[in-house]
Amino acid sequence: MRRVALLAATLSAMLLVSAHAAPIDANALSVIDGDTIDVGPHRYWMVGYDTPEIRTPRRKVSADERALATLAKGRFTELLRSGALDLTEVTCSCPVSTIGTRKCNGGRKCGVLLFNGRNIGEALVAEELAVPFVCGETRCPRMPGWPKIIELQFPSRRPQ
Template identity: 60%
Template sequence: MKTLMTVLVLMLAFCSGSLRAEPITAAEIAVVDGDTIDAHGQRYRMIGYDTPEVATPRRKVRADERAVALLAKERLGELLHAGTLDLTEVPCSCSKSALINGTCNHRRKCAILSLDGNNIGATLIAEELAVPYVCSANRCPRMPNWKRILEQQMKAR
């Protein structure tokens, strides 16, 4: 719970200042996976959380990870219809060189998708379909080890 609160406080701090939430409807959003959406002709990586991968060219995705990834994607789609949505575009955490050469965040923009004023990722974290993932101003930590996370979740049950 402390980690979730830290994530939420960091996200609120990130959103202060000139950033502004823009209302958006579920019809304007296509869910790519549990932490990525397409909206208004742009692809957005949601910040503050990470979900497992359905597929990635960087490594082989295990069946258990893919299963949870599909659940996270489906749940995100359900949440889009659960209340009022706002999309806030935020600066991505990339090095200056990645920003200059266009490789920042795999060419995705970064955003916070809020449901009734709360980061939608908080629900996915609470439901164990995501984990907190918070970057600094110009770099991100290593990606979560989903094999280990899923093994720990199974042991806890």
């Protein structure tokens, strides 16, 4: 619970220093995974949280992680259809000279997506489909270790 409160405070602070939110139609979005969307020609990574990977070139994704990632993507999609949406583009946590390039967040823009005034990341964290992931001004911490998170979250799945 403390984790969710910390995330809420951090995301609220980020909204105060970012550009203003713009209403967006859910039909204008394409969901890539639980924390990435396409809006027209632009790909956005939602900041403040991280969801498991469906696939990634960085490492092998386990069947358990892929299954949880699929659930997160599905829930993200449901939430998009549950009310008014506002997308706020925020500055990515990269050195200024790399923003907008592949060296910064794989070339994705960064954003915060609200549905009915609530941050979509907060909802996914509260439902244990995501974890808080807060970056600094010019860099992010190491990506969450999803295999370990899943092992701790679902102890019955541990090998005997």
